[in-house]
Amino acid sequence: MFKDRFWLFFVAIxxxxxxxxxxxxxxxxxYSMLGIGEIVYSGNANxxxxxxxxxxxxxxxxxxxxxxxxxxxxxxxxxxxxxxLSNAEILTGSQKTTNSNAWLSYINLGMPLSTKKExxxxxxxxxxxxxxxQINTMDSxxxxxxxxxxxxIFSGKGGLSKVHFGIGMRLYKQLSVGVxxxxxxxxxxxxxxxxxxxxxxxxxxxxxxxxxxxxxxxxFAAQYHKYFTYNTKRNLLDSFQxxxxxxxxxQSDLQADQQLLVRxxxxxxxxxxxxxISNQIQQTGSLTLPSLFQIGFSFGKVDKWLVASxxxxxxxxxxxxxxxxxxxxxxxGLSIGTSFCPDAYxxxxxxxxxxxxxxxxxxxxxxTIQNQSLNELALSCGLGFPMGRSKSxxxxxxxFIKRGNLTNNQIQENYxxxxxxxNFADRWFNRYRYD
Numbered sequence: 001m002f003k004d005r006f007w008l009f010f011v012a013i014x015x016x017x018x019x020x021x022x023x024x025x026x027x028x029x030x031y032s033m034l035g036i037g038e039i040v041y042s043g044n045a046n047x048x049x050x051x052x053x054x055x056x057x058x059x060x061x062x063x064x065x066x067x068x069x070x071x072x073x074x075x076x077x078x079x080x081x082x083x084x085l086s087n088a089e090i091l092t093g094s095q096k097t098t099n100s101n102a103w104l105s106y107i108n109l110g111m112p113l114s115t116k117k118e119x120x121x122x123x124x125x126x127x128x129x130x131x132x133x134q135i136n137t138m139d140s141x142x143x144x145x146x147x148x149x150x151x152x153i154f155s156g157k158g159g160l161s162k163v164h165f166g167i168g169m170r171l172y173k174q175l176s177v178g179v180x181x182x183x184x185x186x187x188x189x190x191x192x193x194x195x196x197x198x199x200x201x202x203x204x205x206x207x208x209x210x211x212x213x214x215x216x217x218x219x220f221a222a223q224y225h226k227y228f229t230y231n232t233k234r235n236l237l238d239s240f241q242x243x244x245x246x247x248x249x250x251q252s253d254l255q256a257d258q259q260l261l262v263r264x265x266x267x268x269x270x271x272x273x274x275x276x277i278s279n280q281i282q283q284t285g286s287l288t289l290p291s292l293f294q295i296g297f298s299f300g301k302v303d304k305w306l307v308a309s310x311x312x313x314x315x316x317x318x319x320x321x322x323x324x325x326x327x328x329x330x331x332x333g334l335s336i337g338t339s340f341c342p343d344a345y346x347x348x349x350x351x352x353x354x355x356x357x358x359x360x361x362x363x364x365x366x367x368t369i370q371n372q373s374l375n376e377l378a379l380s381c382g383l384g385f386p387m388g389r390s391k392s393x394x395x396x397x398x399x400f401i402k403r404g405n406l407t408n409n410q411i412q413e414n415y416x417x418x419x420x421x422x423n424f425a426d427r428w429f430n431r432y433r434y435d
Contacts (some may be wrong), residue, residue, distance in 0.1 A: 026130035028099035037131035045421030049382025049397030050337025051359025055245035055296030061391035063110035068178030069223040071120035071168030077111040082421035089414040118170035130159035153193040160186035185214040198268030215254030221247040239302040249292040256287040290318035303344040310335040316366030333363035355384035391425035
């Protein structure tokens with residue numbers, strides 16, 4: 001009875017979270033004005049602390065949403081959720097600003113359908129991209145015989161969220177495959193303002209561009225997994241696992257609607273309306289998401305240590321909104337991660353059963369600034385604390401991120417990101433032979 005009620009409670013939380021995720025403030029990056037905004041990592045705290053790896057990860061008590069072929073490895077029902085906190089330091093040549101944001105990072109459920117045939121499924125909710133910026137500049141415009149000083153404000157908010165449902169299964173011996181369906185939806189809002197001091201007796205200008213996008217995306221995954229065992233000097237069996245994984249998301253078109261409102265502002269003010277110049281109620285078209293290819297591997301001693309690495313490629317020159325392209329480029333990234341647990345079964349010593357994680361990643365993003373690539377470097381680490389003798393864990397992941405470079409006349413962003421995740425793993429929904 002309790003587990004049935006908890007199942008209903010989880011579905012209710014998932015529904016409420018779908019409303020909450022759309023209204024979150026996730027980023028304050030000026031770079032989020034490009035494309036669909038800043039891409040948000042949707043993996044859990046475990047894999048974030050290992051450099052955002054995922055393609056070569058296959059575990060029986062952790063949900064790996066990065067590769068749906070891994071769902072078949074689940075031996076227990078898993079419910080996981082995570083919350084994130086970030087503090088950003090944004091630097092220009094002469095200014096420094098700071099900003100903090102907190103948001104619901106993910107909520108997922110995974111369960112085995114058949115442990116014998118290695119069939120499992122997972123579904124959940126997470127942010128997909130985020131927009132959140134405000135850029136203030138000073139400029140001047142011509143007014144007959146003299147120049148008028150003006151303020152220009154560029155701001156944006158919103159982003160896309162995703163609901164996913166995937167299934168994975170062992171196809172043949174050491175080969176597993178998976179497919180993941182994602183429904184992506186959200187709002188992309190951009191506002192440009194021209195504010196003129198009141199003494200010049202000229203009205204300012206405000207342009208609101210509200211975009212709405214929604215649609216279905218599919219991704220296809222595969223994993224080759226091999227176990228190795230051998231006898232130690234103490235005549236004990238040691239087990240090792242090698243996993244090679246790939247994931248491909250084809251180019252997809254989402255339905256997009258856009259409303260454009262242009263209005264004049266009262267004298268000297270940035271709020272209110274003097275007159276409406278243009279109000280295009282709706283423009284219907286499409287938003288093209290580029291394809292994404294990921295490949296990675298892991299090798300490790302079961303319940304002891306693990307090393308893993310991922311490569312990813314995405315061609316953002318394919319991105320279009322209402323048929324128009326932006327000055328974006330091909331993106332690629334590399335992640336390297338590791339984890340270590342001194343002794344997973346020595347429950348009397350918390351330090352021995354704690355899992356220690358660390359990682360590194362490098363990304364050339366799809367953005368170009370002044371014909372130069374926008375690059376991102378990140379170092380990460382984390383801890384996993386088991387809760388009792390079950391497979392349930394409390395996980396902490398930390399990332400230190402540098403994006404952009406002042407020497408290239410770019411805006412430099414330094415981030416500290418903390419993700420707190422909890423994973424409940426138990427044998428649920430089993431039919432008992434005896435009562």
